[in-house]
Amino acid sequence: MEPNWQRQRKDIVSKPIYVTRPLLPDRKELEPLLAEIWDSHILTNYGPLHTRLEDALKHYLDVPQISLCSSGHMALESVLRRMELDGEVITTPFTFVSTTNALIRCGLKPIFCDIRMEDYTLDPDRIEEKITEKTCAILPVHVYGQLCRMDEIEAIADRYGIPVLYDAAHIFGVRWDAGVPLLRGAASVLSFHATKVFHTIEGGAVVTRDATLNRRLELDHNHGICGPEDSLLPGGNAKMNEFQAAMGLCNLNHVEQEIANRAAVCALYTELLADVAGLKLLREQPGVRSNHGYFPVVFLAKENPRDRVFLRLAQNGYYARKYFYPLTCDMTGVRAVCGGDVGPIDTARYVSQRVLCLPLYGDLEPRHVETICRIIRRELQGR
Numbered sequence: 001m002e003p004n005w006q007r008q009r010k011d012i013v014s015k016p017i018y019v020t021r022p023l024l025p026d027r028k029e030l031e032p033l034l035a036e037i038w039d040s041h042i043l044t045n046y047g048p049l050h051t052r053l054e055d056a057l058k059h060y061l062d063v064p065q066i067s068l069c070s071s072g073h074m075a076l077e078s079v080l081r082r083m084e085l086d087g088e089v090i091t092t093p094f095t096f097v098s099t100t101n102a103l104i105r106c107g108l109k110p111i112f113c114d115i116r117m118e119d120y121t122l123d124p125d126r127i128e129e130k131i132t133e134k135t136c137a138i139l140p141v142h143v144y145g146q147l148c149r150m151d152e153i154e155a156i157a158d159r160y161g162i163p164v165l166y167d168a169a170h171i172f173g174v175r176w177d178a179g180v181p182l183l184r185g186a187a188s189v190l191s192f193h194a195t196k197v198f199h200t201i202e203g204g205a206v207v208t209r210d211a212t213l214n215r216r217l218e219l220d221h222n223h224g225i226c227g228p229e230d231s232l233l234p235g236g237n238a239k240m241n242e243f244q245a246a247m248g249l250c251n252l253n254h255v256e257q258e259i260a261n262r263a264a265v266c267a268l269y270t271e272l273l274a275d276v277a278g279l280k281l282l283r284e285q286p287g288v289r290s291n292h293g294y295f296p297v298v299f300l301a302k303e304n305p306r307d308r309v310f311l312r313l314a315q316n317g318y319y320a321r322k323y324f325y326p327l328t329c330d331m332t333g334v335r336a337v338c339g340g341d342v343g344p345i346d347t348a349r350y351v352s353q354r355v356l357c358l359p360l361y362g363d364l365e366p367r368h369v370e371t372i373c374r375i376i377r378r379e380l381q382g383r
C-alpha cells in the first residue's frame with residue numbers, strides 16, 4: 001500500500017474548490033442589457049430593467065407582487081420596520097447571522113427557540129413555551145431549501161394573534177405541492193446574494209400577499225419618496241440598481257438548469273455517502289422540489305469528527321463550510337446585546353457543532369465529488 005501522504009497528495013486539487021461558486025451567464029447575454037443601460041442613461045431608481053426583473057420574478061415565482069431590494073438583509077429589515085413590530089420575536093439561532101442582526105437593528109428582541117432534528121427548521125412544539133405578552137411575531141427560517149412546518153407554526157401564531165415572517169433566503173425556486181411557499185405568513189424574504197442559487201450579485205426581495213405592505217416596502221426602499229415633493233414615510237435607500245437587475249434577468253434564464261445540475265451533483269453525493277455509518281444526509285421532504293442550494297452532512301459519531309473532516313478536506317483544497325456554526329446567539333455581537341442565557345436549544349447546539357456543508361454548484365465536476373466523498377469515508381472509516 002502506498003504511504004499515507006502519497007494517497008493524500010493525489011487528492012490535492014490545483015485550484016481551491018469552495019463551498020459554492022456564483023452562477024455567471026455568458027457575457028454575450030449580458031451585453032445587450034448593458035447596451036440598454038447606456039442608451040437609456042438610467043442606472044437606478046426603478047428603471048426599465050428593474051421593472052422587467054420584477055415581472056419575470058413574479059412569473060417565475062408565481063406571486064402577485066414582489067418588492068426588490070439591495071440585499072436580503074435590507075429586505076428583512078425593511079419588512080420588520082414596515083410591519084411596525086415592537087417587542088420580542090421568536091426565532092431560530094440556526095441561521096445566518098443576518099436574521100438575528102436584522103431583529104436587533106430594528107430594536108426587536110430575538111427569543112431563541114430550538115429546531116427540529118428532521119430538517120433543522122424551527123420546532124413548532126417548542127414555540128408556545130416562549131410566548132409572552134411581549135411576543136409580537138415569529139421569524140422562522142427555511143433552512144437549506146427545506147420548508148418549515150408552516151401549518152403548525154401559523155396555527156400557533158393565529159391562536160395568539162401574531163404575524164409570521166419567513167426568512168426564505170434559502171428557498172428560491174423551491175416548488176411545493178401544497179401551494180406557493182413564499183405566499184405563506186405575512187411576508188417572505190429572499191436573498192439574491194452571489195452565493196445563492198439565484199443571484200443579482202447583491203440583492204434581495206420581499207414577497208407578500210398584502211398590497212398595502214408591498215407599497216410601503218417600495219417606499220421604504222427609496223427614502224419614502226412618493227413624488228417630486230414629498231416623502232410618505234422615513235424610508236432609507238435599499239434599491240436594486242439596473243446592473244443588478246441585468247444580472248438577475250440573465251441568471252433567471254439559467255436557474256432551472258442550474259437547479260437540475262445541482263440535483264445531479266447531490267444525487268452523486270448521496271450515492272457515495274448513503275451507506276456511511278454515522279452520517280446524516282438531508283432527507284427529501286414529501287411534495288417538495290428542493291433547489292439544492294446546500295449539501296449539509298451531520299456527523300453523528302460520539303467523538304464528533306466534524307472538525308477533523310473539515311481540516312482534512314481543506315488540506316486537499318476543498319473548502320467546506322460549517323453552516324451554521326456558531327449559532328447566532330453565540331456570536332459576540334449578539335451576546336453583547338442579548339446576553340448568553342438563551343434557554344435550552346439542545347438540538348440547535350448539537351447540529352451546529354456537527355454540520356458541514358460540502359462544496360456544491362451546478363458545474364462541480366463529478367471527480368471532485370468523488371474525491372470529497374473518498375476523503376470523508378477515509379476519515380470516518382480509517383480506509
Ligand SMILES: *Cc1c(COP(=O)(O)O)cnc(C)c1O
Pocket residue numbers: 071072073074095096098099141167169170191192193202203204
Ligand atoms: C443570505 C442570507 C441572508 C442575507 O441575505 P444577504 O442578501 O446576504 O443580505 C439572510 N438569511 C439567510 C438564512 C441567508 O442565507
